[in-house]
Amino acid sequence: MVDDRSTTAQAAPAPPARPVLEAPDIARVLTRIAHEIVERAKGADDVVLLGIPTRGVFLARRLADKLAEITGRTTQVGSLDITMYRDDLRLHPPRALARTEIPGDGVDGRLVVLVDDVLFSGRTIRAALDALGDIGRPRAVQLAVLVDRGHRELPIRADYVGKNLPTSLRETVRVLLTEEDGRDSVLLGHSRREPQDRTAAAADQ
Amino acid sequence: MKRHLISAADLTRDDALLVLDTAEEMARVADRPIKKLPTLRGRTVVNLFFEDSTRTRISFEAAAKRLSADVINFSAKGSSVSKGESLKDTALTLEAMGADAVVVRHHASGAPQRLATSGWINASVVNAGDGTHEHPTQALLDAFTMRRHLSGVGRDLAGRRVTIVGDILHSRVARSNVLLLNTLGAEVTLVAPPTLLPIGVEQWPCQVGYDLDAVLAKSDAVMMLRVQRERMNAAFFPTEREYSRRYGLDGGRMAVLPEHAIVMHPGPMNRGMEITAEVADSPRCTAVEQVANGVSTRMAVLYLLLGGSEPALATARAEEPRPEEPRADDARPDDVPTEAARTEESK
Amino acid sequence: MSTILIRGAKVLGGEARDVLIEGETVAAVGTGLAAEGARVVEADGLILLPGLVDLHTHLREPGREDSETVLTGTRAAAAGGYTAVHAMANTFPVADTAGVVEQVWRLGREYGYCDVQPVGAVTVGLEGKKLAELGAMADSAAQVRVFSDDGKCVDDAVIMRRALEYVKAFGGVVAQHAQEPRLTEGAQMNEGTVSGELGLTGWPAVAEESIIARDVLLAAHVGSRVHICHLSTAGSVEIVRWAKSKGWDVTAEVTPHHLLLTDELVRSYNPVYKVNPPLRTEADVLALREALADGTIDCVATDHAPHPHEDKDCEWSAAAMGMVGLETALSVVQHTMVDTGLLDWAGVADRMSARPAAIGRLAGHGRPIAEGEPANLVLLDPAYRGVVNPAGFASRSRNTPYEGRELPGRVTATFLRGHATVMDGKLT
Numbered sequence: 008m009v010d011d012r013s014t015t016a017q018a019a020p021a022p023p024a025r026p027v028l029e030a031p032d033i034a035r036v037l038t039r040i041a042h043e044i045v046e047r048a049k050g051a052d053d054v055v056l057l058g059i060p061t062r063g064v065f066l067a068r069r070l071a072d073k074l075a076e077i078t079g080r081t082t083q084v085g086s087l088d089i090t091m092y093r094d095d096l097r098l099h100p101p102r103a104l105a106r107t108e109i110p111g112d113g114v115d116g117r118l119v120v121l122v123d124d125v126l127f128s129g130r131t132i133r134a135a136l137d138a139l140g141d142i143g144r145p146r147a148v149q150l151a152v153l154v155d156r157g158h159r160e161l162p163i164r165a166d167y168v169g170k171n172l173p174t175s176l177r178e179t180v181r182v183l184l185t186e187e188d189g190r191d192s193v194l195l196g197h198s199r200r201e202p203q204d205r206t207a208a209a210a211d212q
Numbered sequence: 213m214k215r216h217l218i219s220a221a222d223l224t225r226d227d228a229l230l231v232l233d234t235a236e237e238m239a240r241v242a243d244r245p246i247k248k249l250p251t252l253r254g255r256t257v258v259n260l261f262f263e264d265s266t267r268t269r270i271s272f273e274a275a276a277k278r279l280s281a282d283v284i285n286f287s288a289k290g291s292s293v294s295k296g297e298s299l300k301d302t303a304l305t306l307e308a309m310g311a312d313a314v315v316v317r318h319h320a321s322g323a324p325q326r327l328a329t330s331g332w333i334n335a336s337v338v339n340a341g342d343g344t345h346e347h348p349t350q351a352l353l354d355a356f357t358m359r360r361h362l363s364g365v366g367r368d369l370a371g372r373r374v375t376i377v378g379d380i381l382h383s384r385v386a387r388s389n390v391l392l393l394n395t396l397g398a399e400v401t402l403v404a405p406p407t408l409l410p411i412g413v414e415q416w417p418c419q420v421g422y423d424l425d426a427v428l429a430k431s432d433a434v435m436m437l438r439v440q441r442e443r444m445n446a447a448f449f450p451t452e453r454e455y456s457r458r459y460g461l462d463g464g465r466m467a468v469l470p471e472h473a474i475v476m477h478p479g480p481m482n483r484g485m486e487i488t489a490e491v492a493d494s495p496r497c498t499a500v501e502q503v504a505n506g507v508s509t510r511m512a513v514l515y516l517l518l519g520g521s522e523p524a525l526a527t528a529r530a531e532e533p534r535p536e537e538p539r540a541d542d543a544r545p546d547d548v549p550t551e552a553a554r555t556e557e558s559k
Numbered sequence: 560m561s562t563i564l565i566r567g568a569k570v571l572g573g574e575a576r577d578v579l580i581e582g583e584t585v586a587a588v589g590t591g592l593a594a595e596g597a598r599v600v601e602a603d604g605l606i607l608l609p610g611l612v613d614l615h616t617h618l619r620e621p622g623r624e625d626s627e628t629v630l631t632g633t634r635a636a637a638a639g640g641y642t643a644v645h646a647m648a649n650t651f652p653v654a655d656t657a658g659v660v661e662q663v664w665r666l667g668r669e670y671g672y673c674d675v676q677p678v679g680a681v682t683v684g685l686e687g688k689k690l691a692e693l694g695a696m697a698d699s700a701a702q703v704r705v706f707s708d709d710g711k712c713v714d715d716a717v718i719m720r721r722a723l724e725y726v727k728a729f730g731g732v733v734a735q736h737a738q739e740p741r742l743t744e745g746a747q748m749n750e751g752t753v754s755g756e757l758g759l760t761g762w763p764a765v766a767e768e769s770i771i772a773r774d775v776l777l778a779a780h781v782g783s784r785v786h787i788c789h790l791s792t793a794g795s796v797e798i799v800r801w802a803k804s805k806g807w808d809v810t811a812e813v814t815p816h817h818l819l820l821t822d823e824l825v826r827s828y829n830p831v832y833k834v835n836p837p838l839r840t841e842a843d844v845l846a847l848r849e850a851l852a853d854g855t856i857d858c859v860a861t862d863h864a865p866h867p868h869e870d871k872d873c874e875w876s877a878a879a880m881g882m883v884g885l886e887t888a889l890s891v892v893q894h895t896m897v898d899t900g901l902l903d904w905a906g907v908a909d910r911m912s913a914r915p916a917a918i919g920r921l922a923g924h925g926r927p928i929a930e931g932e933p934a935n936l937v938l939l940d941p942a943y944r945g946v947v948n949p950a951g952f953a954s955r956s957r958n959t960p961y962e963g964r965e966l967p968g969r970v971t972a973t974f975l976r977g978h979a980t981v982m983d984g985k986l987t
Contacts (some may be wrong), residue, residue, distance in 0.1 A: 088237070091249045091250070091251040091279075091515070091519075092249070092250060092251075096251065096519055096520055097520065097521050098521055099520055099521055100520040100521060101515060101516045101517075101518075101519040101520035102519075102520070103230060103233070103234070104233070104234050104237040104238075105237075106237065107237065107240060137250065141244065141246040141248070141249070142244055142245075142246075143245070298869070298872075298873055298877075299873055299874050299877070300872055300873060318874065319876075320874040320875060320876035320877065321747075321757055321758040321759050321828075321875065321876065322757065322758075322759070322828030322874060322875045322876075323828075323874040323875075323876075325827075325828045326828055326829075326873075326874045326875070329827070329828075329829075330872075342758070343758050343759075343876070344758035344759075344760075345757055345758030345759075346758065384758060387756070387758060410754070410755030410761075411750050411751055411752075411754065411755055411761055411763075412751050412752035412753075412754070412755035412756070413755055415752050416755075416756075
């Protein structure tokens with residue numbers, strides 16, 4: 008009854024996907040984003056990083072480590088599952104829920120940085136904002152993504168972008184992370200499906 | 213998981229773990245300032261209760277409301293049902309009102325299965341207890357409670373020893389628990405006077421015994437079943453006193469349990485009969501916790517039954533379109549973003 | 560006087576013969592028969608049996624004409640190959656007086672599809688308290704010989720003893736519905752593994768067997784005969800076998816559904832499988848087949864129990880008990896007994912015609928197919944295979960457990976005293 012959230016990304020075997028970011032690139036852009044967060048948040052004292060499962064959570068943890076290196080202090084990091092807030096629930100079988108883990112002090116009055124791997128239609132972030140609103144009232148909310156591939160369907164933009172990647176709707180963007188996939192890479196491939204299917208892809212990369 | 217939840221036997225091990233894991237996430241919602249999720253907005257859940265059960269009814273009601281479903285309570289007491297309206301006519305009425313799920317409690321074993329398979333309605337049917345047959349959400353919440361105490365979140369109950377004590381013959385809780393606990397790998401022992409064990413129980417996937425004291429020291433959880441007052445005059449056992457002496461759980465017996473073992477009761481308790489006040493009020497008794505877990509578990513069940521696309525429901529709605537809801541059957545793929553967006557606007 | 564020539568039918572499943580019917584009588588049986596002006600029925604490959612006799616039919620009239628009437632019930636009987644049925648007494652009013660039994664008997668005569676032989680109630684209002692006027696019913700135009708409180712058990716041992724004794728005066732027989740009432744309070748299905756799992760109140764085999772054991776002992780003690788209705792368990796078979804071995808005058812019937820269906824079907828909670836006595840286990844089914852084959856069980860009786868749709872279109876516990884059976888009985892018997900090699904067609908004629916007619920002391924039915932005998936006959940096609948479709952039933956009710964099931968055999972013609980009630984597979 009639960010669809011595998013990664014099937015969309017894995018369903019396009021041919022032609023072979025082309026890497027657009029490799030492990031060193033990913034490490035470098037995350038370091039840059041961490042520095043940008045420190046700069047814009049004036050020291051990142053009240054930052055809470057909330058990763059959107061699955062891969063956003065790993066990215067958030069990596070960012071937290073980098074922030075710690077930069078500031079010498081631990082940064083609050085957690086996860087925010089948006090499944091129950093999705094706008095396309097009725098288009099798919101029910102999905103398994105992922106963990107929402109809000110760090111001890113909560114989000115009230117703090118700067119929440121949402122972290123996700125790919126920004127596409129913007130619907131995931133819209134759902135994340137709704138979910139966040141039910142948890143507390145942050146001072147401000149910002150968004151960090153590893154890849155922005157364009158094709159927004161909602162007025163949403165990222166504050167921190169690892170790489171802007173112009174794509175066509177026929178293309179797929181797949182992020183691999185060591186924690187989940189055994190290696191770090193961002194792959195650009197071609198979908199065998201018609202571009203109409205983009206919602207399924209956009210919903211969760 | 214199927215479209216309905218009628219029997220604990222409907223659940224595979226993976227299904228059961230999915231429900232329990234989902235329930236864990238649902239439980240976290242209860243700790244938030246806003247204890248509500250938008251997930252089932254626009255869906256209608258009917259609580260159809262042919263039998264009084266305020267506890268189960270409000271548990272399902274709270275679960276549905278926390279998921280933002282519209283809830284209609286339909287109680288047989290004082291309604292046309294008690295005036296001879298059939299289950300079928302009641303079902304047709306609910307269908308006409310646009311029920312997406314019917315949570316049914318009925319005094320007749322098999323009534324929820326009839327509802328689900330007779331073709332009277334298209335809604336998902338959730339069995340909230342039928343006669344002396346099954347009560348699958350009770351078994352799920354019991355397993356949820358046991359898992360938290362005995363094995364940990366995300367795990368099954370492999371090797372855990374659960375003893376269920378009392379009126380097995382008339383207990384839907386026992387039937388569902390035996391099936392589900394077996395699916396989850398637990399070792400179940402039923403303990404009851406022979407008069408309160410059904411014929412054929414030796415073929416169930418569990419052990420059976422008549423002596424409570426013989427199994428206490430080896431039990432990780434002891435579940436005490438309520439003994440209905442009406443059984444006392446039907447020669448199932450001589451007297452209330454003798455029953456509680458042989459099968460009741462008191463402080464002395466509780467002391468024999470292993471340190472970590474818990475005492476469970478589906479409620480409502482007959483204090484002084486199957487359980488003494490000392491045990492019922494002890495920290496080892498999870499009766500109150502079970503009630504709280506009931507809401508989370510039922511949220512999980514409702515979400516997993518109703519939270520996604522549902523072709524059968526979409527077909528039913530084709531006759532009576534409800535514009536605020538995207539319909540899977542006529543939404544062409546390239547329409548989908550628009551439809552979904554419209555849903556958001558109406559929020 | 561009409562003349563019918565049935566050409567080339569296998570009489571009792573044996574060699575092909577021509578059978579000439581003149582008026583109400585079989586005029587000749589032989590080969591190469593010819594008759595001037597006779598209506599010829601080609602029967603190549605068909606089986607000719609004596610018209611079937613049912614010892615156990617619920618026609619529901621008077622009182623429940625919404626489920627069946629004498630007319631619809633006898634049409635269903637004719638369609639199933641029956642030329643006589645015994646109409647059970649549990650009507651409204653109960654058939655416990657000469658007036659009611661004569662009314663039912665006369666209706667059967669008037670419609671002319673099938674002889675209706677009323678069964679009289681043993682006790683007034685089937686209440687098990689006070690003997691009904693058994694003698695008056697026996698002496699009435701209906702000449703009642705079978706008495707039964709069917710639907711209820713005559714559970715009072717003294718009443719049962721008196722009834723067994725009393726009917727000796729006119730060659731009657733008490734047909735017992737063996738069901739110990741206290742052991743079956745609220746019972747919904749066979750008590751066993753399935754009832755335990757389904758949480759339905761069990762109906763133990765011992766509730767049937769204990770009454771049968773008591774009644775065969777009572778019948779032996781008072782020197783009367785007793786007939787056991789719808790025997791359903793392997794244990795009951797053993798008791799009847801033992802009683803017969805003692806030389807006691809005990810007879811028994813089995814229903815077609817107990818020869819085929821088991822309590823596993825109840826797992827669907829579909830009330831079409833709800834029946835009294837309940838569907839039992841596979842071991843019981845096999846024991847019943849064997850007992851019917853070896854003669855321990857004397858006959859097949861349908862317990863045709865029509866119910867209106869609403870009484871089955873509900874939850875299990877609210878549903879009525881019973882199944883229609885007249886139009887499927889012969890097919891089920893062919894499927895379970897003939898096609899399995901347990902019984903030949905002569906055996907079927909014995910178990911579905913000769914024996915029930917003898918038990919009911921019914922003159923003119925269950926006779927050999929021979930010159931001078933009444934022309935009560937059924938012609939059937941054993942090669943036919945068809946799916947049961949209740950929409951085509953002649954019965955007013957549709958509560959068959961066989962809907963959608965493929966069963967063999969089909970009645971192509973039925974003759975009641977020379978008159979074709981069914982011809983070419985259709986009611987006339």
